[in-house]
Amino acid sequence: MTIENTALLTDQYELTMVSAALRHPMAHRPCVFEVFARRLPDGRRYGVVAGTGRILDELSRFRFGEDELAVVGRFLDSDTVAWLRDYRFSGDIDGYREGELYFPGSPILTVRASFAEGVLLETLVLSILNHDSAIASAAARMVSAAAGRPIIEMGSRRTHERAAVASARSAYIAGVAATSNLEAARTYGVPSAGTAAHAFTLGFSGPQGPDEKAAFAAQIDALGIGTTLLVDTYDISQGVRNAIDVAGPGLGGVRIDSGDLGVLARQVREQLDSLGARDTKIVVSGDLDEYAIASLRAEPVDTYGVGTSLVTGSGAPTAGMIYKLVEVDGLPVAKRASHKESKGGAKTAARLARPSGTIVEEVLYRPTDGPPSANGFSLRPLQIPLYRDGDPVQDLPTLSDARDYLADALVSLPWEGLGLSHGDPAVPTRYVLG
Amino acid sequence: MTIENTALLTDQYELTMVSAALRHPMAHRPCVFEVFARRLPDGRRYGVVAGTGRILDELSRFRFGEDELAVVGRFLDSDTVAWLRDYRFSGDIDGYREGELYFPGSPILTVRASFAEGVLLETLVLSILNHDSAIASAAARMVSAAAGRPIIEMGSRRTHERAAVASARSAYIAGVAATSNLEAARTYGVPSAGTAAHAFTLGFSGPQGPDEKAAFAAQIDALGIGTTLLVDTYDISQGVRNAIDVAGPGLGGVRIDSGDLGVLARQVREQLDSLGARDTKIVVSGDLDEYAIASLRAEPVDTYGVGTSLVTGSGAPTAGMIYKLVEVDGLPVAKRASHKESKGGAKTAARLARPSGTIVEEVLYRPTDGPPSANGFSLRPLQIPLYRDGDPVQDLPTLSDARDYLADALVSLPWEGLGLSHGDPAVPTRYVLG
Incomplete structure (x- = not known):
């Protein structure tokens, strides 16, 4: 089986949602989707982001050709099929570098696009990040x-x-x-x-x-x-x-x-x-x-x-990341069902470190607010631009960059963060969401 | 990344072994390789074979084109590269049907080929069977x-x-x-x-x-x-x-x-x-x-x-099957290192059942001996021909056949075999190897 085209590496409900949304102005509302993990795998101190480079490759081939349209045409109306025929992602994506550490809540990827354009990417983006980050996180402990x-x-x-x-x-x-x-x-x-x-x-x-x-x-x-x-x-x-x-x-x-x-x-x-x-x-x-x-x-x-x-x-075959709609038309949205409450609104993140380089905190804040005061710590913003107006940003970090980057990042962990024993995340996540 | 050709979905050492073997008549000795699992995942009562149908598809594209030869040419001599250019699997494969139950030691796949032809398939065959069988085995418990x-x-x-x-x-x-x-x-x-x-x-x-x-x-x-x-x-x-x-x-x-x-x-x-x-x-x-x-x-x-x-x-992301050389030139071979002793020699298998249909035993025997006496039980041979002289056998079971087959096979388990709790394999494996 050869898959030239990656558009069907996705869940049917992404397509039925597009179909339902297209009957309503909602389909074209500007939205923000965020990828994050509610928690690290049991007892892990840190996670390692991997897969971003593969997302770039697979998204470039996320196209509905006639073969793919024939498949989705079995359950979609013709207007939706026509929209998919012309589909090109035209939004912006920011995210953590490959090789970056992450912690619970870290906004690993932020997708800004219309509802219809953004929702379509959920499955493929999560498949890649959940798999590759799970492997990188386990491998980093072995290294x-x-x-x-x-x-x-x-x-x-x-x-x-x-x-x-x-x-x-x-x-x-x-x-x-x-x-x-x-x-x-x-x-x-x-x-x-x-x-x-x-x-x-x-x-x-x-x-x-x-x-x-x-x-x-x-x-x-x-x-x-x-x-x-x-x-x-x-x-x-x-x-x-x-x-x-x-x-x-x-x-x-x-x-x-x-x-x-x-x-x-x-x-x-x-x-x-x-x-x-x-x-x-x-x-x-x-x-x-x-x-x-x-x-x-x-x-x-x-x-x-x-x-x-x-x-x-090594016991955690998937990273458990999710892809959540957090903002619609500039207003935060969040699910409000039992014990799965999410923090709505677009977020970005910075990591605070002591002068020695040891990290102390992951801080999440509104991109519109700018980073909070660092109080004598150094502060490093964690997201970089990956896509602008549907095109990959030039000169993104290479695989070798990611490897070097992680090697440096691991040195920045507090000493207990490199322990193999079960414990809490190496640094806490603080929300400064105004 | 599109992979037309599956020949590089393999481990480098399969190729270096071919290279070393080709300097010796050993490369062309008739060999038997056997795929089996030494044990089931912790506490599981049975495993489900899946992936055989995908092996057929991927083997048909297991070819070394010029692109692949350029990669392996980085570490292989020119004679080996020339041999790989002409490589077509020309052997026989027998195996358990998709949807068949398996137990520790069950000869899930038997590959008969020259050493060089057979050893090359190890990685790809195991990747497919280990993944697909792990998923089918977990899914069957859920069903x-x-x-x-x-x-x-x-x-x-x-x-x-x-x-x-x-x-x-x-x-x-x-x-x-x-x-x-x-x-x-x-x-x-x-x-x-x-x-x-x-x-x-x-x-x-x-x-x-x-x-x-x-x-x-x-x-x-x-x-x-x-x-x-x-x-x-x-x-x-x-x-x-x-x-x-x-x-x-x-x-x-x-x-x-x-x-x-x-x-x-x-x-x-x-x-x-x-x-x-x-x-x-x-x-x-x-x-x-x-x-x-x-x-x-x-x-x-x-x-x-x-x-x-x-x-x-569901806790067992890989089936742990291995691909072992068990016979060379008609003589059994086996590793003899600590606690990993294998039973050499080609084996096939049959399953014994009571008149009620409930299975009681997996019996492994020499294909040259024929099945052992059934003592009033019914006896069903478990391997079917999959390849003959390098070509897939016609009219192999379909996906739908495999699904029906498993549904019937699950009914044949002793009642405790369908329990979700941890326990021993539902039936014992008996070796009648003369």
Whole structure:
């Protein structure tokens, strides 16, 4: 299935709302829609915004061609179909950068458009932000836990085949060093990595039994001695001996994918050192998450390979962001049903920091009011322009910018904000809404 | 980003393994690869196979064109690039039908091909099966819990935009009645549904405050009185009064999206009945999962709308299936590292059932041995041919077949197998491997 056109990556009710609205001047009222998360996933201290760059790409192809119109024409009247045929988003969008931290209530994206134009974007915008931010938020915790050691993302097989590509992109923003996913390498330029699986070693078995050395020799023949050999298909100690026998002490690395990784890393390090392979790196993988990574901090591990937990958001597979209509014709609007009260009206945000750079507060305020007094703290506005009059703003931050940006932002968290344990958001959100 | 070609939706190491293998006769040895799950997600009683139909589609486009070859040429030698240029899968695949139940160890897919041809498919095959089966497995529990009442899948915004399309497809296999996702309606013919969100009602607010009646009138004007009106934007009782005032007692339905849904459903039912709207249906939505659905069984709910929990697999976002090389040149192979021992050799499976139809056991056996004695039970082989000599088999089951198939299969579970509480797999897996 190839989707040239992204307009049907949406919920039917966005279209039926447009249809109903178009019978009324309401469809053309200037509106403000806001994307935010009411709360962070359970116990998380911060979230990481990711996906904004993909929104730009997918919105540029959000068009109703004749194929799409035929589908929506099954349940829409002809006036609505005609309006959709001409649909081009013509509004403004502001939002948090990719790689920016966010907290409960942070206005991550603000869409200014007519009701009909703005409501149409809800599903696609949320799909992208909820997925990509969930992955980036989990990956950032893993990168923190790895404390400078590189992580390779290798989770493609544990998530939808195209979500895998977006996951690799989000993980890269979060500071992961490389991905196993080749489409992410092609589309986004994420560095790719990978050498061999157990199947490769098993494939050299014959009537005389396993032949691990033959497998290692073939791999080195193809990939050179800088490669990483997987040493735990049979006996790990023998695997390490075989690896150095075949490659010599200049072998790039060995990978351990099962067992008690801490104990094994120590044993393998001693064995490699005793064989003179002091520069051979140790890569560990196998059901790692941020807690397992942290628990290996004192062990002689050089690189982590992380799969399932990363691409599934480590317990929080979606960021829970919502897309709310907050202003119509310049007046705030808000739902008033039980325990889901929203704060109406357009908002923007700034982050207050001490002179040391440590952040202390997320402040939400009316764009018309300007930022509140900083009282000796530094104050940094958080939204940047993304679209103006339906066109993407020029020179938006790149993927590499987002990655650098997040690395700096994480340093600005109060120390407890980087803790892996469950707790409150690292800084409070304050509403100065007059 | 449009991906015509699916060959890069894979891990780099599949390609480096091919490159290393091609320097050795091993690349061309006949191999058997098997997809299975070592265990079900924590406490689940059964899994549901989904994704097989999508594998057929994506494999047909698994080709290395010049663009893809340029990417893999960055790290592969020219002989491997030349081999990939000509790559067409030429092997056989057998597998469980879509909509089939599976249990720990069930050989869900068996790929027979040369090492090089077979290893290449690992990532893509697992991505599809792990995602789609996770969603179908969760959705099937929700459908069971709904006990005949229809469920509408509306989770697109809570998952990657293309995973959303596959999720809608998987949910449909599981018995969900409809989806909000329009691309799933186009691509797979899943029935679509949806009417309006809170934003629509809020959009009619003006300087005089909310105007819920104007919103309802506009919706009915566009969609007719058979539509479903969302009544909880402001006060629910007033919302119901407004709905019937505007639509009359012939209104199709009302939707409640927040609050204590059980209490509210009862109140709203009484109110609708007192207004003469006895046939107006009640749709509930808002953070429902299989447990919340079950808890509403005694309440006057007509339809459930389910989002987040469905598209994230209700706590199990990936099925944890693996793709293992089990046979080379007719000889079993297996990894022998700590606590990850696999049973080597090609296997197929049959399910034993009592005369009543209730299943009692999943039996795995060697295809060369034929099924074991059934001892008075009925015995149904579980794998069907999917590919022969690189071509899809004709007349494979359709999506609708898969849905019917699962509905029947669920009836065959022992009664405790349909329980929502945590427990063991509904039937044991027995290995008869000679």
